[in-house]
Amino acid sequence: MARPSGKQKSTKLVVVCVVLLGFGLIGDYLWASSPHFASSSYISNWVSPNNPQSNVIIPKQEPHLADTKPLKIKVDGVHDRSLSATFADLPAPELKWEKMANAPVPRLDGAAIQIKDLLYVFAGYGTIDFVHSHVDIYNFTGNTWGGRFDMPKEMAHSHLGMVTDGRYIYVVTGQHGPQCRGPTARNFVLDTKTRKWQDLLPLPAPRYAPATQLWRGRLHVMGGSKENRHTPALEHWSIAVKDGKALEKEWRTEIQIPRGGPHRACVVVNDKLLIIGGQEGDFMAKPGSPIFKCSRRNEIVYDEVHMLDDEMKWKPLPPMLKPDSHIEFAWTIVNNSIVIAGGTTEKHPITKKMVLVGEVFQFNLDTSVWNLCLSCASKLVWNQGLVAVLVYSPRQFT
Structure with a gap:
């Protein structure tokens, strides 16, 4: 038998290589299509599109x-x-930001209230195992921090409901302690002129991060998460208040909110009560954990907006431009518009990591239309990590 020529050897080698490459591509396709690939370290780090x-x-x-x-x-x-x-991110020109004085401590899931040129920043996580139990004050005029004072020991450290009438700050329910500890039903009032605390009638049941507002002489507390930190609450309670004191001996049950859950904006404007965005579900304490260690649960972030009017019925308004949560202290009213800055949206479907909202949204109350805030020209102070924003001294929108 004649031996194969060099040309035949080369042809067979090429065929073998093509076959092996074909098997490799098929294997690669099956690997990429598998669930293991979606959670592998190859794409574990979410990187900015820029x-x-x-x-x-x-x-x-x-x-x-x-x-x-x-x-x-x-x-x-x-x-x-x-x-x-x-x-x-939605396409829009970048706003010009002015860097302000750093906060005295880092904090997450605390609370912030502005009264004139002072920003009161309450509690919050320092780390997952440590919570703050004091108030820091930022002075917009001097761009300085100072005047720290302590909170009551029984007061919640995160996931607070909070609102002010211009002097008194009403502090409602929330989580007491680090990790994923339980909520407290205790409520307090701070007199910002004297910096003295007083008790307020406890809630009928404790909640995490409920929507909280003053409307028509009553303190309204709505939704939030129930005692297990995950189940959305629909309850809506109110109590008459004046000058930091309750005028009634019990909370009144009001019409339930259309959708429960924590971390939403709650706004009173033009004598209407609005609830905006938020989420259903949250981290829960790991069963049997002596330190109430947080364990992840499924969360649904939503874009819904509802309004309570003179008929005391909730009516849907146009939704936000994207789902947005952790915005309870991230809004202000400017020129008959509601402005909301930042927040968090749904977790990334591949990496499962938190996705931050980079936009500033404007809801025009005259037209009931959401837009991107393209020229806010405002001074904004960030606290609570990355999601709580307060707008100060804004100029005319364009």
């Missing part, structure tokens, strides 16, 4: 999410996956 080292490419999108189709992202340069427009 970072050239990002392994996730997010195309531009239109401002109104309801009109957009799911985005296609390339995870490894080859395989496409659908990704909701929720997880990318």
Whole structure:
């Protein structure tokens, strides 16, 4: 038998290489399609679309999410996956930000209230195992922090409901302690002129981060999470108050809110009560943990807006441009518009990490239309980590 020529050997080698490459591509496709791939360390780090080292490419999108189709992202340069427009920034010019004096301590899930040129910042996590139990004060005029004073020992340290009448700050319920400890039904009032605390009638049941507002002479407390920290609450209570004191001996049950849960904005404007955004579900204490260690549970962030009017019925208003939570202290009213800055949206579907909202939204009360705030020209102070914002001394919108 004649021996194969060099040309035949080369041909067989090419065929073998092609076959092996084909098997490799098939194996790679099956691996990329598997659930293990979606949670592998290869894509475990979420990187900004503006970072050239990002392994996730997010195309531009239109401002109104309801009109957009799911985005296609390339995870490894080859395989496409659908990704909701929720997880990318909406196109808008960047606002100019002025850096203010650093806060005395870092804090997360605390609370903030502005009275004239003073910003009162309460409690919050320092770390997951440590919570603050004091108030810091920021002076807008001098761009300085000072005047720290303690909170009552029985007062909650995070997930507070809070509102002011211009002198008295009403502090409602919340979580007492670090990690995912239980809530307290205790309520307090701070007289900002004397910096003295007094008790307020406890809630019928404790809550985490309920929507809280003063409306028509009554302190309204709505929703939040129930005692297990995860189940959304629908209850709505109110009590008549004046000059930091309750005028009634018990809370009155009001009409339930349309959707429960914590971390929403609650606004009174034009004699109407609005609840905006928020979420259902939250971290829970791990069963049997002696330190109430937090364990992750599923959360649903929503964009819904509801208004309570003269008929004492909740009416839906146009939704936000994207789902937004942790915005209870991130809003202000400017020129008959509600302005909301930052917050958090749904967790990233691939990395499962928290996604921060980078936009400043404006809800025009004359037209009932949401827009991106393109020229707020305001001074904003950040506290509570990345999500609580307070707007001060704003100018005319354009």
